[in-house]
Each structure stands twice: as C-alpha cells, then as structure tokens.
Amino acid sequence: MNRAYILKRLLLDLFYPNRCGMCGCEIPYDEYFCNTCVKLFSPAAKAVIPDVDHFTAFAVYDSFGKFFAGRFKNNSDGYAVSGAAYLIYKALVKDREIDLNGIEIITYVPMRKRDMYRRGYNQCRLIANEVAQLSDRPCVGLLKKIRDTKPQKVLKAAERPANVKGAFYCIKEKAVKGRHILIVDDISTTGSTLSEAARILKQAGAETVSAAVFAKTSFQREAEKRIQK
Numbered sequence: 001m002n003r004a005y006i007l008k009r010l011l012l013d014l015f016y017p018n019r020c021g022m023c024g025c026e027i028p029y030d031e032y033f034c035n036t037c038v039k040l041f042s043p044a045a046k047a048v049i050p051d052v053d054h055f056t057a058f059a060v061y062d063s064f065g066k067f068f069a070g071r072f073k074n075n076s077d078g079y080a081v082s083g084a085a086y087l088i089y090k091a092l093v094k095d096r097e098i099d100l101n102g103i104e105i106i107t108y109v110p111m112r113k114r115d116m117y118r119r120g121y122n123q124c125r126l127i128a129n130e131v132a133q134l135s136d137r138p139c140v141g142l143l144k145k146i147r148d149t150k151p152q153k154v155l156k157a158a159e160r161p162a163n164v165k166g167a168f169y170c171i172k173e174k175a176v177k178g179r180h181i182l183i184v185d186d187i188s189t190t191g192s193t194l195s196e197a198a199r200i201l202k203q204a205g206a207e208t209v210s211a212a213v214f215a216k217t218s219f220q221r222e223a224e225k226r227i228q229k
C-alpha cells in the first residue's frame with residue numbers, strides 16, 4: 001500500500017478516531033467499515049468476461065450493494081468513493097489469480113464530456129484514482145468515449161454489446177503497448193462495457209487487461225429478470 005496514503009490515514013485517525021461508515025463504531029485507522037457491517041455485502045462469484053484476462057468483483061450487486069452504490073453514484077459522497085476503492089483494493093489483494101504486482105497502469109471507463117459536466121464528476125474515475133493510490137500505480141485516462149450510448153440498464157442483455165461497440169477510442173497507444181492494464185469500474189452487469197473497453201486496449205497493444213469492479217450483478221439475478229420480462 002502507498003506510504004503517503006497510510007500516513008494520511010494515520011494522521012487523520014489521531015485527530016478524528018476512525019469510525020465505520022455504516023454503524024459509526026470505532027475501527028482501525030485503515031478500514032472503512034467494521035467487520036460486522038462489511039459482512040452485509042455478499043461476496044461476488046467468479047465471472048468470465050470476453051477480452052478481460054482477469055476479473056475481480058468485491059460484492060454482488062444485490063439490494064445492499066445497490067444501497068451502497070447509490071451513495072457514490074447519485075451524490076458525490078467522498079467517503080463512499082474511498083470506501084468502494086478500499087474494498088476493490090482488498091478484493092484484488094485477496095484474488096490469487098490476479099497478478100497485482102504485474103499491473104502497470106490503472107484506468108477507468110470514460111464518460112462523454114457533456115455527461116460529465118451534467119453530473120459534475122465521473123465516479124469511476126474517482127474510484128480508479130483511489131485504487132491507484134492504494135496500489136501505488138499511476139491512474140491514467142487511456143480511453144475516450146466517442147459516441148453516445150444508451151444506459152446499459154435500460155437494455156436487454158443481448159442488446160448491450162452492440163450498444164457499446166465502437167464507443168471507445170484509445171488516446172494513449174504508446175502508453176498501452178505491451179502493458180498490463182487494470183480497468184476499474186463501479187458496477188458491472190453483463191460485462192459488455194468492460195469487454196469493449198478491454199478489446200480496444202488490446203487492439204492498441206495492451207498485453208494483459210484485467211478489470212476490477214465494486215459490484216457485479218449475479219448471473220442468476222440477470223436470468224431471473226429476463227424471465228420476468
């Protein structure tokens with residue numbers, strides 16, 4: 001973990017004892033939630049996403065995951081952003097299949113400029129930035145969104161890959177060549193967006209593309225929703 005980050009957290013803890021972001025009980029300086037509250041998240045199952053070499057998700061996007069994600073998606077709750085980044089980082093450390101030391105650049109899924117002005121921030125970029133700080137790696141914007149897409153959540157699973165196809169462009173081909181890149185995202189449902197982002201990075205010469213997200217919709221839940229439609 002990055003030394004400056006540890007120092008910042010230690011100093012903060014000296015003046016304001018660190019408390020759990022859910023229940024408020026006192027917790028160690030480097031945690032965001034107590035052991036009881038962190039268990040409210042259901043661990044995510046493994047998933048395979050085309051063009052993504054290794055995929056890690058911290059939790060299942062169930063009602064609790066959704067409640068927490070709402071905090072960083074709908075209002076710029078800095079604590080929720082840092083908490084999500086910390087949980088993603090911990091999931092990465094725990095995931096033995098991912099070569100965390102081999103990751104050279106951390107990036108994020110971009111938004112169109114107009115959407116970014118409307119919202120005021122790109123929560124994925126904020127989370128990626130903090131995962132990069134924790135992992136002591138640079139966070140670099142490697143992709144640009146070059147056309148509008150419909151929100152993936154309004155589309156059926158089968159329609160999603162076409163919605164994002166060709167939506168991204170790699171703006172830093174030189175930086176990407178031969179590298180192991182980690183894409184950090186907040187929520188993943190079918191994985192179509194991550195798959196397309198990884199495909200573009202590989203087309204630009206990336207050697208390995210991994211992805212880490214805060215929460216992933218379980219396949220079962222997706223299937224249930226499809227049956228209900």
Ligand SMILES: [Zn+2]
Pocket residue numbers: 020021022023024025033034035036037038
């Ligand atoms: Zn708690």
